Amino acid sequence: MPATILDGKATAAAIRGELTERVAALAAAGHRPGLGTLLVGDDPGSRWYVNAKHSDCAQVGIASIQRELPATATEADVLAVVAELNADPACTGYIVQLPLPKGIEESTVLEAMDPAKDADGLHPVNLGRLVLNVPGPLPCTPVGIVELLRRYEVPIAGAEVVVVGRGITVGRPLGLLLTRRTENATVTLCHTGTRDLAAHVRSADVVVAAAGVPGLITAEMVKRGAAVLDVGVSRVDGKIAGDVALDVLDVAGHVAPNPGGVGPMTRAMLLQNVVLAAEQAAALEVLSA
Numbered sequence: 001m002p003a004t005i006l007d008g009k010a011t012a013a014a015i016r017g018e019l020t021e022r023v024a025a026l027a028a029a030g031h032r033p034g035l036g037t038l039l040v041g042d043d044p045g046s047r048w049y050v051n052a053k054h055s056d057c058a059q060v061g062i063a064s065i066q067r068e069l070p071a072t073a074t075e076a077d078v079l080a081v082v083a084e085l086n087a088d089p090a091c092t093g094y095i096v097q098l099p100l101p102k103g104i105e106e107s108t109v110l111e112a113m114d115p116a117k118d119a120d121g122l123h124p125v126n127l128g129r130l131v132l133n134v135p136g137p138l139p140c141t142p143v144g145i146v147e148l149l150r151r152y153e154v155p156i157a158g159a160e161v162v163v164v165g166r167g168i169t170v171g172r173p174l175g176l177l178l179t180r181r182t183e184n185a186t187v188t189l190c191h192t193g194t195r196d197l198a199a200h201v202r203s204a205d206v207v208v209a210a211a212g213v214p215g216l217i218t219a220e221m222v223k224r225g226a227a228v229l230d231v232g233v234s235r236v237d238g239k240i241a242g243d244v245a246l247d248v249l250d251v252a253g254h255v256a257p258n259p260g261g262v263g264p265m266t267r268a269m270l271l272q273n274v275v276l277a278a279e280q281a282a283a284l285e286v287l288s289a
């Protein structure tokens with residue numbers, strides 16, 4: 001039996017429907033969430049993602065604040081826009097699209113953001129909160145992965161999860177998220193330097209491939225019935241190539257394809273972070289009134 005597809009596109013659409021109602025409730029109480037984006041340079045992939053995020057916002061009723069700088073912008077130019085977004089009351093949350101052009105230090109830019117407006121959950125304070133297990137915005141791709149597994153009832157508690165990739169947006173924070181008491185998975189964080197990657201992957205109930213190496217995970221590496229989520233994004237001849245080879249569909253129990261799997265969930269979780277922050281701000285206002 002071929003694998004069940006973890007349909008991130010359909011799941012994200014359902015989540016946007018749920019968020020639309022929450023945004024309407026906020027608006028009725030006089031609170032309009034607004035998502036800001038800062039795009040630096042003209043990478044077509046990054047531009048596509050940013051545009052997609054704004055059309056998602058339009059669909060659920062979140063206001064959009066779209067800022068752009070040319071590829072020649074300096075770090076000071078970027079920090080000036082960050083300061084503006086921090087100060088803008090219409091902007092309740094924002095993201096700085098990564099990667100930034102060479103010469104602009106990502107950690108400097110992320111640290112300059114107001115952690116309360118960090119819709120990506122990538123500010124060091126918020127990553128620290130994740131480590132400490134205190135509430136705060138969570139990184140969108142890791143939460144999107146957990147939410148997709150939950151909605152398809154793929155067991156997480158007690159599961160052996162192998163994450164391939166240790167980047168700051170996916171692998172490393174996903175390991176932190178999945179090992180919280182509430183998720184309770186056992187996580188092995190692998191990477192391209194892991195000795196006998198195949199042996200690790202073969203032991204997994206859930207495999208998350210986020211290394212950015214096309215076709216890295218093949219059928220003979222996967223335990224029959226395992227859930228395999230393809231998060232790797234590479235471009236081969238202009239088309240998206242994931243980390244998971246096609247033949248994995250014949251042995252896996254569940255597959256999140258790429259495109260159509262985790263990517264749309266990442267965008268839905270970004271909207272969720274914006275809505276959650278606005279709900280919390282509204283609740284605080286009621287308490288202090």
Ligand SMILES: Nc1nc(=O)c2c([nH]1)NC[C@@H]1CN(c3ccc(C(=O)N[C@@H](CCC(=O)O)C(=O)O)cc3)C=[N+]21
Nearest residue numbers: 049095096097098099120140259260261263264266267
């Ligand atoms: N500050 C920041 N936050 C991010 O969350 C962030 C980032 N920078 N830089 C780049 C990565 C990548 N990422 C994706 C988002 C959506 C899709 C997505 O929606 N993909 C669709 C369509 C893909 C297509 O057709 O091009 C899909 O998988 O079906 C993919 C990848 C967010 N990232």
